[in-house]
Amino acid sequence: MTDAPVHDEAHGGGLGVRLNWLRAAVLGANDGIVSTAGLVVGVAGVTRSQAALLTAGLAGLLAGSMSMAAGEYVSVSTQRDSEKAALAVERRELREQPEAELAELTGLLSDRGLSPEVAREAAEQLTERDALRAHARVELGIDPDALTNPWHAAGASFLAFTAGALLPLLAMVLPPASARLWVTVVSVLSALAVTGWWSAHLGAAPPARAVLRNMGGGAVAMAVTYGAGSLLGAAGV
Template sequence: MTEAPVHDEAHAAGLGSRLNWLRAAVLGANDGVVSTAGLVVGVAGATGSRDALLTAGLAGLLAGSMSMAAGEYVSVSTQRDSEKAALAKERRELREQPEAELAELADLLARRGLTPAVAREAAVQLTERDALRAHARVELGIDPDDLTNPWHAAAASFLAFTAGALLPLLAIVLPPSAHRLWVTVVSVLAALTLTGWWSARLGAAPAARAVARNVGGGALAMAVTYAAGSLLGAAGV
């Protein structure tokens, strides 16, 4: 039975793109949890003022989410510009030297396991259907109709970081002062366990090791910032 490699390749590319977005969302939420938890726990080491904790937490949430969004926008915009430039170059080469481009496509297909004759015939058919799309996918690994969108990436990073940052912020300001630190620590470690497990699952990596790294890093961050806040509070800074 003959397989449909082009369709399967497109399906795999779409699935990979969705997994990458989901993994980025999980990591963004994880960053929001860790950075905001470190900030509010550090402030809690210096003062028990709910207003100070809320102000610091909100400032950290806004600064972190905006920074993540801006960084993602710049990064993805650069990637999109590179993709557009590569497509423009390919379009020019197809116009100026179509035979050489056809031979190149056939060679690329042959490297994927097709016999030279079948690769040549496939290259001819793909070129007749849509030469630019064929070269974009086979040679460049780009889908011309699905270029990365910097605005989508920025919004996703902003929302993921904000969602993660809300957990330690609410955990530090809502409980009574006698319990807020431990509520925050337990909530953050539980969230880091979940995001570590999800990131490992999405990357097909060992979950126990990823969770241990995630929880250990978050616990260390909170311990260091709490110690620093306690020292500054004791010194009256």
């Protein structure tokens, strides 16, 4: 009974981390689909050259995936530094004012529904077992043994973006020239419907609106870039 609050915190935190990673993967793939589709469709408005389309698509894929990976690395590194700093502060407070920290932990457990007596007993037992871990999980929502890893985040973002970007790239360069544009449009909109549904599912939101919004954004992106490419092609640029 006394371990229930920490167990629930760790379980909920682990589930939240997994959902965040999955959501980031879906959004990364979605970004890869939309950005690469917009690029290759825009180039298709200028030229029908397979080599030009492949070059542009690969350049966009590599630039986008590297940018996503670098951005995620910086973001997660900052988060990890913040978590380490918070743990360092908590470690110092436990060393310098243990009674105050025990009272704080008791209050936090009491706020979660335990009676004052049970909360005090639980806080004392958790403090004896591992004070830093108890405060990290209950007070900070951090698992000291599972800090965010920037390299994992960067690799996941790179792979997710690349997986999404490959679809419009292959859809544009593999079919015959006469069918490239429509194959790409249909493939991209179908993929965006899937990622829109998944993002809504993960966020427990109505899927229809998310799917339509996702598909609409992709369609607008492709229409705008194709129009711009066609104008440039007509102007002989």
